Amino acid sequence: MRVKYIKIDSPENVSYKINWQRPFSDFPLIQGKNYTVYAIEYTDERKINFFLLDEGGNIYPSNYPSEFFEISDPCMSKYWERTNDNQLYPIQNPIYPNIITFKEWKINKYFEEDMFEGINGANDIFQSYKKLIDNEYPDESLDSAIIMEENWILCPICNNAFENLSREGIISCANCKARLNNPCWID
Incomplete structure (x- = not known):
């Protein structure tokens, strides 16, 4: 799944809670750029966040509110664990709270923290899935063999x-x- 970071009207009105509480004006993202989504988070507050690698240089993904993106490729990864057979985003009647991602992250509620702290092999696991997910679907920005x-x-x-x-x-x-x-x- 890929999303494009977009300029939205009244971003200050988007209520969101992300782990590092960075104001939207400081998001290390490039407007108009497509980003690969590595997880979709459905929060207790009935908000949706996308986990992606931003321009900040981290080797693990950060979560961002879905309101700041438009879907450029709705195909969800075949490597993600999900509760239904839907292959495209958005999911009808999602379960809150929930995370749709690969198995190791889904079953370990501390996986995100483990990536942040660089412990328990979480970053190695993420990097393995990143390679699979990044190459899973064609990308219109690339040449074709x-x-x-x-x-x-x-x-x-x-x-x-x-x-x-x-x-x-x-x-x-x-x-x-x-x-x-x-x-x-x-x-």
């Missing part, structure tokens, strides 16, 4: 041909390591 025959594709950046057995949305060129949309992607 070119199908040559069967499982062989061509990188449009360096013109290297390589075998591709992946069915994920994004692959890396075997030569130049460029991230490319996978023309063999299967949803």
